[in-house]
Amino acid sequence: MANNKREIIQDDETSSVxxxxxxxxxLCCSSNQTITLIQKVIAEIxxxxxxxxxxCGAVAVNKIYGSVTFPGVCITWGLIVMVMCxxxxxxxxxxxxxxxxxxxxxxxxxxxxxxxxxxxxQLLGATLAxxxxxxxFDISTKxxxxxxxxxxxxxxxxxxxxxxxxxxxxxSAVSTDERAVNDLAGVAVGMTIMLNxxxxxxxxxxxxxxxxxxxxALVVHVYKGLWIYVVGPIVGxxxxxxxxxxLRSVGKPNSEFAGEEPLRNIIVG
Numbered sequence: 314m315a316n317n318k319r320e321i322i323q324d325d326e327t328s329s330v331x332x333x334x335x336x337x338x339x340l341c342c343s344s345n346q347t348i349t350l351i352q353k354v355i356a357e358i359x360x361x362x363x364x365x366x367x368x369c370g371a372v373a374v375n376k377i378y379g380s381v382t383f384p385g386v387c388i389t390w391g392l393i394v395m396v397m398c399x400x401x402x403x404x405x406x407x408x409x410x411x412x413x414x415x416x417x418x419x420x421x422x423x424x425x426x427x428x429x430x431x432x433x434x435q436l437l438g439a440t441l442a443x444x445x446x447x448x449x450f451d452i453s454t455k456x457x458x459x460x461x462x463x464x465x466x467x468x469x470x471x472x473x474x475x476x477x478x479x480x481x482x483x484x485s486a487v488s489t490d491e492r493a494v495n496d497l498a499g500v501a502v503g504m505t506i507m508l509n510x511x512x513x514x515x516x517x518x519x520x521x522x523x524x525x526x527x528x529x530a531l532v533v534h535v536y537k538g539l540w541i542y543v544v545g546p547i548v549g550x551x552x553x554x555x556x557x558x559x560l561r562s563v564g565k566p567n568s569e570f571a572g573e574e575p576l577r578n579i580i581v582g
Contacts (some may be wrong), residue, residue, distance in 0.1 A: 339483070352428065354434045356405040358399040361438030364409050365528055367420030368395035369458040370446055376456040387514060396522050398499035406488075410522040411435055412477060412546035413484065416554045422489075424464040432524075439528025459529030469517035469538060473545025476509035476541030479555030490561050491520045521546050 371389035376379035381389070398407045406423070408414045411432045418428040446458060462469035483505045487498035506521065513519035520526045524540035529535070 320570065350430070353427070354430050357408060357431055357434035358438040359556040360401045360405070360407060361409045361435045361524055363505075364393050364397055365439045365525055366445060368525070369529060370449075373424050373446055373450050373452065373456060373458040375456070377450060383514065384511075385537050386506050387510035387519075391503040391505075394506050395499045395503030398502060401445065402499065405431070409435060409438075409524070409547070410550075411524055412522060412550040413481065415547055416550045419551065420554060421557070435524040436527060439524040440531055441526040441528075443532040444528075452533055454535065456553040457529070457533055459533060459535055460520040460526045460538075460542055461535065462541060463516055463518070466538055466541055470488045470541050470545050470546035472513040472517040473520060473541060474549040476513045476519060476544040477549025478556070480505050480509060480521050481550040482557050485554050485557035485561070486558075489557075490526040512527060517545075521549075523547070 368390040371386045414431040417423050458498045486494045510519040520542040523543045
C-alpha cells in the first residue's frame with residue numbers, strides 16, 4: 314500500500330509538472346480564447362497608460378518646471394513607445410492607439426469583435442494616466458498636457474494626417490513585411506514618433522493618437538479642436554496602411570494575406 318501511495322504521489326507530481334501550474338487567468342476562465350483576449354485587453358490598458366503617463370507627464374513637467382525642454386519631450390515620447398512595444402507588443406500587438414486598431418480592423422488583421430475592446434482599453438488607459446497626472450500636478454489651462462491646435466484647425470489637421478500617415482506606413486513596414494528587420498520594429502516606430510513630434514509638436518501637439526488626446530480632454534475638460542485629433546490620425550493611419558499595402562502586395566497573390574497572424578510589434582504613442 315505504501316509503495317502504491319508513493320507511485321500515486323509521484324504520478325500526480327509528474328502530471329502537475331507536465332500540465333504546468335495554472336495561473337490566475339486559468340483558474341478564473343475555462344476558455345483559452347477568453348484568457349488570451351483578457352490578456353490582450355489588459356496589455357493595451359497597461360501599455361496605453363504608461364505611454365500617456367510618460368509622454369504627457371513630460372509635457373506637464375516641462376510646462377510647470379521647464380526642466381525637460383521640447384527636445385526632451387520628443388525623446389520621451391519616442392522612448393516610452395519603444396519600451397512598451399518591447400514590453401507587451403508580443404501580447405496584444407502593441408496598438409495603444411485607436412487609429413491603429415481601426416486601421417488593422419479594416420485590413421482584417423484583428424477581428425471585429427476584438428476592436429471595440431481594444432479601443433475601450435486604450436481610452437481607459439489614457440484616461441487613468443491623465444487622472445494620475447492631474448492628481449500629481451497642479452494642472453491649469455496653461456499647464457495642460459493634452460493637445461490643442463497652436464495655429465489654425467486646418468494646419469493642425471494636415472499635420473496630424475501627415476504624421477499619422479508616416480507612422481502607420483512605418484508600422485506596416487516593420488510589422489507585416491517579412492523583408493523588414495522585425496527585431497528593430499520597436500526602435501523604428503519609437504524613432505518615427507520622436508521625429509513626428511519634432512515636426513508636428515509646435516503645430517498640433519503631435520498627437521497621432523485619439524486616445525492620447527481624448528484622455529486628457531476628459532479629465533481636464535479642455536475640448537478645443539478635439540475632433541482634429543480623432544479625424545486626423547484615423548484618416549492618416551488608414552492612408553498610410555493603404556500606401557504600404559500597395560508596395561507590400563507587389564508580386565504576391567492575395568491568398569498569401571488571408572488569415573495572417575496578428576501583428577508582432579505595433580505601437581503608437
